[in-house]
Amino acid sequence: MVLPTLISVLRDESIWETPHTFNPQHFLDQDGTFRKREAFLPFSAGKRVCLGEQLARAELFLFFTTLLQRFSFAAPPGVQPTLEYKLGATHCPKPYSLCAVPR
Template identity: 60%
Template structure:
């Protein structure tokens, strides 16, 4: 998609939204392919492990401000989009989501289409600071229901 490359800030906002509001905090189970020592712990070959994606997406050694919405995490000093190894909302390795490319394209099209047509605001009498963005915790981290106003740009 040519438009995506011409809109680095939009791409950064989408990536930062995925990083901060990760829906699936834990990846599907993996098995170790060989004996490995990780952070001082020995893990035997064939051990089932559950990668905790949230730990990477909020890692203070990887992100300048891990608990704050900050699209500049994905922009270089010239404002160009940069890929980050620590960004893995679709998991990683051989068992990563096969639909990542399609999902990324759909996210971009959906997000840009909505923002071309609407400006989103809290309902009258509610400030942005009063919106509770705490996710609903279950097998996934689902966004909590919100009342928003979609104001037409046209």
């Protein structure tokens, strides 16, 4: 089994402005419009590309749009969010709490 390791591209300092931190600005241009980054391959590429990419994108859009329309999200009072993870075959986020407040 061959598993592509995309972390080397995702952490490449010659491609990303701040590769070791979560930065949504990586995907926005000067006007705040979405821009596609060739280094970001969430569904892989080539012969092994995910066949369900379009379905996954549509489902994720509907799911998150509904959540964001109905709730505001924040860390619990007094808790500082962290981006720490457990390293394995993938990077798994450590457990954390999140407050969802109905709008």
